[in-house]
């Protein structure tokens with residue numbers, strides 16, 4: 001069909017005609033899922049690799065029941081921190097996706113490699129089949145072929161144990177959720193202190209900007225905190241959301257590193273006052289104490305020493 005729209009993420013035919021609204025384009029793609037696209041041109045998405053990750057990310061959010069995914073510049077720039085890195089993490093994401101689709105332990109999940117390859121953040125069906133084979137070789141899943149060529153996969157007992165482990169400890173996660181105000185006068189604390197300090201310790205800071213996630217922000221935050229190794233919460237500005245995110249992480253048993261600008265320390269909520277807050281005045285001088293605190297409380301990421 002001449003006017004069949006193309007999905008901007010996987011470059012294949014989208015299922016529904018795109019609808020243009022004032023500021024955004026809505027797509028429904030059987031590979032990527034439903035999403036809308038705003039303020040982005042193809043020039044903003046430089047590499048096929050970024051598109052592959054975006055496709056995997058949008059599909060993953062859809063699978064989690066979050067169907068109003070906005071793809072914009074902020075998401076594209078953040079994608080390296082949202083997506084798995086390396087073969088092992090990719091295999092884990094695929095295993096978790098199959099677990100999510102399992103209606104009960106032993107359930108055989110139908111998978112079509114040509115449609116479902118984004119479940120493993122894969123570039124195509126060949127890469128997807130590689131990961132299915134890898135998970136089977138590690139006895140995490142069993143793969144079955146039906147009489148008409150359809151394939152199903154089912155988690156083994158070891159597969160379920162591994163998924164439980166991933167859910168519980170986040171020990172393999174390098175993601176660090178950063179909760180903070182988005183006021184302009186605080187943003188340097190992220191760019192000049194929290195981001196470089198977290199990265200120097202071998203982790204990946206992720207800050208979710210309300211503006212980047214118009215739909216499903218609450219689900220988004222809950223999911224990201226749950227997958228994080230620890231949380232850095234800067235209390236400057238006394239935003240309720242920051243307290244909520246820090247409290248949620250503590251409730252999950254995740255370490256939380258609290259920071260606050262000196263002039264706002266007096267306003268910190270009573271319940272948080274007794275906690276060991278790193279106080280900063282100049283963001284550049286927060287880098288070292290924050291690194292030391294991360295090293296002491298959480299430890300350094302894989303392969304990092306200082």
Ligand SMILES: [Zn+2]
Nearest residue numbers: 007010029032
């Ligand atoms: Zn697509």
